[in-house]
Amino acid sequence: MMSKSKIIYTLTDEAPMLATYSFLPIVKAFTATSGIEVETRDISLAGRILANFTEYLKDDQKIGDALAELGQLANTPEANIIKLPNISASIPQLYAAIAELQAHGFAVPNYPSDPATEEEKEIKAKYAKVLGSAVNPVLREGNSDRRAPKAVKNYAKANPHSMGVWSKDSKTKVVSMSHGDFYATEKSVTVENDTQFKIEFLGKDGSVKELKGLTSLKAGEIIDSSVMSLNALKGFVSAAVAEAKAAGVLLSAHLKATMMKVSDPIIFGAIVEVYFKDVFEKFADLFKQLNINPNNGLGELYSKIAGNAQESEVKAAIDAAIANGPDLAMVNSDKGITNLHVPSDVIVDASMPAMIRTSGQMWNKEGKSQDTFALIPDRSYAGVYEATIEDCKTNGALDPKTMGSVPNVGLMAQKAEEYGSHDKTFQAESAGTIRVSDAQGNVFMEQAVEAGDIFRMCQTKDAPIQDWVKLAVNRSRLSDTPAIFWLDKNRAHDREIIKKVEKYLPDYDTTGLDIQILSPVEATKLSLERIRKGLDTISVTGNVLRDYLTDLFPILEVGTSAKMLSIVPLMNGGGLFETGAGGSAPKHIEQFIEEGYLRWDSLGEFLALGASLEHLSQTQNNPKAQVLADALDVATEKFLANDKSPARKVGQIDNRGSHFYLAYYWAEALAAQTKDTELAATFAPVYEAFQSNEAKINEELIGAQGKRQEIGGYYQPNYEATSKAMRPSETLNTILDKLV
Numbered sequence: 067m068m069s070k071s072k073i074i075y076t077l078t079d080e081a082p083m084l085a086t087y088s089f090l091p092i093v094k095a096f097t098a099t100s101g102i103e104v105e106t107r108d109i110s111l112a113g114r115i116l117a118n119f120t121e122y123l124k125d126d127q128k129i130g131d132a133l134a135e136l137g138q139l140a141n142t143p144e145a146n147i148i149k150l151p152n153i154s155a156s157i158p159q160l161y162a163a164i165a166e167l168q169a170h171g172f173a174v175p176n177y178p179s180d181p182a183t184e185e186e187k188e189i190k191a192k193y194a195k196v197l198g199s200a201v202n203p204v205l206r207e208g209n210s211d212r213r214a215p216k217a218v219k220n221y222a223k224a225n226p227h228s229m230g231v232w233s234k235d236s237k238t239k240v241v242s243m244s245h246g247d248f249y250a251t252e253k254s255v256t257v258e259n260d261t262q263f264k265i266e267f268l269g270k271d272g273s274v275k276e277l278k279g280l281t282s283l284k285a286g287e288i289i290d291s292s293v294m295s296l297n298a299l300k301g302f303v304s305a306a307v308a309e310a311k312a313a314g315v316l317l318s319a320h321l322k323a324t325m326m327k328v329s330d331p332i333i334f335g336a337i338v339e340v341y342f343k344d345v346f347e348k349f350a351d352l353f354k355q356l357n358i359n360p361n362n363g364l365g366e367l368y369s370k371i372a373g374n375a376q377e378s379e380v381k382a383a384i385d386a387a388i389a390n391g392p393d394l395a396m397v398n399s400d401k402g403i404t405n406l407h408v409p410s411d412v413i414v415d416a417s418m419p420a421m422i423r424t425s426g427q428m429w430n431k432e433g434k435s436q437d438t439f440a441l442i443p444d445r446s447y448a449g450v451y452e453a454t455i456e457d458c459k460t461n462g463a464l465d466p467k468t469m470g471s472v473p474n475v476g477l478m479a480q481k482a483e484e485y486g487s488h489d490k491t492f493q494a495e496s497a498g499t500i501r502v503s504d505a506q507g508n509v510f511m512e513q514a515v516e517a518g519d520i521f522r523m524c525q526t527k528d529a530p531i532q533d534w535v536k537l538a539v540n541r542s543r544l545s546d547t548p549a550i551f552w553l554d555k556n557r558a559h560d561r562e563i564i565k566k567v568e569k570y571l572p573d574y575d576t577t578g579l580d581i582q583i584l585s586p587v588e589a590t591k592l593s594l595e596r597i598r599k600g601l602d603t604i605s606v607t608g609n610v611l612r613d614y615l616t617d618l619f620p621i622l623e624v625g626t627s628a629k630m631l632s633i634v635p636l637m638n639g640g641g642l643f644e645t646g647a648g649g650s651a652p653k654h655i656e657q658f659i660e661e662g663y664l665r666w667d668s669l670g671e672f673l674a675l676g677a678s679l680e681h682l683s684q685t686q687n688n689p690k691a692q693v694l695a696d697a698l699d700v701a702t703e704k705f706l707a708n709d710k711s712p713a714r715k716v717g718q719i720d721n722r723g724s725h726f727y728l729a730y731y732w733a734e735a736l737a738a739q740t741k742d743t744e745l746a747a748t749f750a751p752v753y754e755a756f757q758s759n760e761a762k763i764n765e766e767l768i769g770a771q772g773k774r775q776e777i778g779g780y781y782q783p784n785y786e787a788t789s790k791a792m793r794p795s796e797t798l799n800t801i802l803d804k805l806v
């Protein structure tokens with residue numbers, strides 16, 4: 067039976083990937099004592115590219131498609147996967163990763179942005195599978211349960227993070243469209259029986275073009291469609307630019323170009339084009355010649371004009387546009403990187419909370435913080451941020467010492483809602499109608515479009531909705547906390563969901579529970595009112611708000627979403643344990659390379675590992691796994707109480723040192739427990755060795771900081787060099803070696 071005890075630990079990118087070089091050897095050493103195998107699977111951006119282009123590689127360079135394999139595993143009861151954050155690549159990131167792989171001797175093809183031949187079209191289609199949020203939707207065969215564990219919340223109350231003061235006169239606000247957005251045009255239908263759908267474009271000239279061929283629909287599935295008008299969007303941006311300029315505030319755009327990988331780069335591009343209207347008009351021919359696409363941002367524009375005869379002229383025009391327009395919010399003011407440089411640099415789930423935490427301000431080009439207009443063009447969810455900002459203006463910043471919590475139960479399974487829509491999102495080539503119909507031509511929905519408009523269709527299956535309602539009731543019961551379904555009866559899609567929630571809630575015992583349905587704006591207001599009184603409220607939301615709220619509240623409550631417990635109970639019985647709710651913190655790898663200091667906080671990894679071990683113990687009848695999990699829990703609490711998370715600067719404990727302390731406390735708890743004497747005996751000498759060598763290990767770990775690290779790559783670092791950099795304490799390594 068024990069042979070089945072297997073945990074899959076994913077290898078990803080950037081800071082979490084670096085942390086894995088140090089933490090995974092600890093995990094392997096500790097679990098080896100208990101008949102648990104920990105296997106790795108590479109789902110990094112570089113790994114995904116290689117897996118999709120094996121025919122271009124030498125035999126010894128070929129690797130399997132780990133993502134496809136894990137996607138299948140996620141549908142089986144045996145699945146026990148620890149998933150670290152990975153890069154959801156924008157086009158500029160894809161270019162960089164391809165160039166690095168080629169430099170490393172992997173002959174993967176260039177990305178053909180404008181494919182001319184059949185072969186190029188095929189290459190582009192393969193890269194489309196690698197782009198954007200390509201991993202999470204494949205693995206997430208379950209709904210989402212994210213919360214800050216008590217220990218984390220208590221730590222934040224005792225050691226509150228900084229919170230910028232809010233002024234009543236803050237000029238910061240969210241600006242959204244008033245018409246022509248997805249919100250305004252949404253239509254929604256629930257299909258009664260198993261059927262199929264196809265999507266077609268009908269031209270004004272009577273022509274019909276298939277956009278998506280027949281695809282199956284399951285009984286009870288909700289489908290919706292909506293359109294964002296490009297003209298309305300551009301008109302809106304133009305007015306917002308003028309308004310921001312007049313108000314003397316920064317302009318910033320907040321989108322999700324990673325998960326909404328088809329629609330949001332287009333929206334981003336429209337903002338770039340309107341802000342730099344004069345530049346794009348004046349150099350239209352040159353930009354066409356250089357294949358400059360505004361959707362890839364100002365960063366690409368700069369790199370494509372580099373060395374061109376007109377480079378200085380174009381740069382002067384860009385500078386003039388910035389001088390004439392409102393100042394742009396900066397991503398990195400030292401390096402001159404604006405909010406409009408790269409579509410994936412400002413990701414709304416993380417960027418809005420960071421701004422709300424910083425007095426509602428973003429960085430200007432002088433590196434000082436300033437009020438901003440936050441452009442969130444579509445209204446579907448923007449009101450949540452506006453309500454939060456209004457609340458902070460009226461009541462001041464939230465107080466981490468006393469505030470309550472907003473855990474989340476999110477509808478996510480089987481590519482639910484907008485986050486599964488990229489294969490059904492199209493930009494209209496000309497004016498006409500986009501129609502969704504069944505095989506017989508019976509029309510489900512139609513949308514009128516103009517050239518350039520973005521059409522989007524979403525699917526939400528019934529079984530995930532039932533599972534989500536159940537999860538919400540369970541969570542409310544288990545944590546004895548009121549739950550609110552965040553659903554807007556003014557939206558066609560939400561009205562269909564509300565019907566199902568009302569239908570399925572009576573299937574579960576809700577006696578004594580406080581469960582209600584409120585619009586996102588009302589739910590935000592009530593949750594904030596309660597949070598200020600120290601009260602908790604579960605948010606039960608769709609897929610997009612799951613993403614937004616599990617950064618928003620954690621960042622305000624505990625300083626970072628990295629400290630969240632983030633579980634995906636897979637619908638077929640397995641477990642997917644995500645490490646935190648945040649991203650891969652690209653800033654951190656830069657700091658590590660430059661100064662040998664990694665400030666990534668692995669608390670999310672510790673929490674995920676604990677939940678994974680517990681799941682393993684329950685499903686694989688491995689009692690030792692439970693002993694490991696319980697001891698890890700004790701260790702994590704002590705880790706928090708003793709404040710062993712990475713600090714920020716060279717000379718202090720960093721990610722590697724934090725792993726040592728976790729191992730130290732974990733060994734201590736295992737040596738002290740009495741449930742499994744064999745494990746206690748195994749770990750007693752380990753604990754003693756850590757104890758007597760604490761000073762030496764710290765010296766070795768901190769001594770390795772303060773210098774440039776050569777790890778041989780960003781997307782595909784060299785294994786030996788990175789391992790050496792991330793495991794600089796021989797003393798620690800020798801103690802761990804004895805366990806395996």
Ligand SMILES: NC(=O)C1=CN([C@@H]2O[C@H](COP(=O)(O)OP(=O)(O)OC[C@H]3O[C@@H](n4cnc5c(N)ncnc54)[C@H](OP(=O)(O)O)[C@@H]3O)[C@@H](O)[C@H]2O)C=CC1
Pocket residue numbers: 150151152153154155202324410411413416417626627628646647648649650651652653665666667668
């Ligand atoms: N599950 C997944 O796979 C996810 C992947 N992503 C991907 O990650 C990349 C970067 O995303 P981005 O939105 O910029 O967000 P990140 O979460 O990577 O970074 C935002 C900020 O959050 C803080 N932070 C996040 N995690 C940690 C941690 N473990 N320890 C310490 N601080 C942390 C840091 O803020 P500070 O400086 O204030 O301390 C960091 O600079 C993108 O490619 C994105 O698509 C994003 C979200 C989830």
Ligand SMILES: O=C(O)CCC(=O)C(=O)O
Pocket residue numbers: 154198199200202203324325415612613616647648
């Ligand atoms: O998959 C992604 O790109 C990001 C996921 C994310 O932000 C989340 O799930 O919270």
Ligand SMILES: [Mg+2]
Pocket residue numbers: 415613614616617647648
């Ligand atoms: Mg998120």
